[in-house]
Amino acid sequence: MANLTMPEYIDPIIEFQDYQTLILCSIAIFPNMYFLHRCIKYKLFSKRKYFKVMTMIMSSQYIVNSTVHILFCGYLIICYHTNIKVNVKNCSKFNIFDVSNDQILIITPFYLHFFRFWFVVINKKTRYFVAIFIMIIIITIGPIIYIDIGQYFEINIYYxxxxxxxxxIFSHLPFYTEIIHFNSFVIFILPIILIFINYLIYQYAAKKMSNNNKSKMAECRRILKGLIVQGLFTLIFQVPQLIYLIYYRMG
Incomplete structure (x- = not known):
């Protein structure tokens, strides 16, 4: 769609999901604030420093992510009910920022668990880790940056x-559509890889521990189950986005 045919302002289009997101994110902030407070104050967390840091990072990120969702959905809903038109470009860029936050939220646990997997299971030299981790960042963050640059800086855009x-907003940058699809595939596959990585960590821990240490084994199984559930939920929530992209591609 050409830029010349675009209205500068438009009435927002609200769906049920916008109200649902606003309510759920408003609720989600409180348990994550509680988790963040507990991992700072609870003394037993000091014995599991990795999980303490991981909980602090993820809880903080969920709080930020929920806040962005609340601001975006709240903005649309308020404009809709007060008959205020939204600026198409600014609103679209706000939506892009909102979506990018979601993707970063999916990528972060992968970084944290890959870090643990490397130093617990693989246990190779740090320089190899740095090289591989840079490659992972390029694969996971690179497409998001490329997509956002085209949209935010309005490089040869269409709507x-x-x-x-x-x-x-979309862009006519080289390979833009292909990179969008590659990014969607990466975001979809990461939870599956995360489940596999944590299963390998569990198997490694099981071999290291004595059969008599039943309490430690039970704790490892509980952690594994929790991470599998987390990964499956993340995976399920990517399905609607992939369906939309496939539909858009076929159209």
Missing amino acids: IPKSGCGYQ
Whole structure:
């Protein structure tokens, strides 16, 4: 869609999911604030420093992510009910920032658990870890940066109708559509890899521990089950996005 045909302002298009997101994120902030407070104050967390740091990072990120969702959905809902038109470009860029936050939230646990997997199971030299970790960052963060640059800086852009802001900014940068699909595949596959990595860590820990240490083994199994559930939930929530992209590609 050409830029010249685009209205500067438009009435926001609200769906049920916007109200749902606003309510759920408003609720989600409180348990994550509690988790953050507990991992700082609870003395037993000091014995498991890795899980303390991981909980602090993820709880903080969930708080930030929920806040961004609340601000974006709240902005759309308030404008909708007060009959205020939204600026298409600014609203679309806000939506892009909102979506990028979601993707970073999926990527972060992978970084944390890969770090643990490398130094617990593989246990190789640090210089190899740095090289591989840089490659992982390029694969996971690189596409998001490339996509966002084209949208934020309005490089040869066009628009596609979308709920919320009315239109979504896209770019004619080289391989832009292909990189969007690659990014969606990476975001979809990361939870599966995360489950596999944690299973390998569990197997390694099981071999190291004595059969008599039943309490430690039970703790490892509980942690593994929790991480599997976390990974499956993350995986399920990527399905609607992939369906939308496949539909858009076929259209």
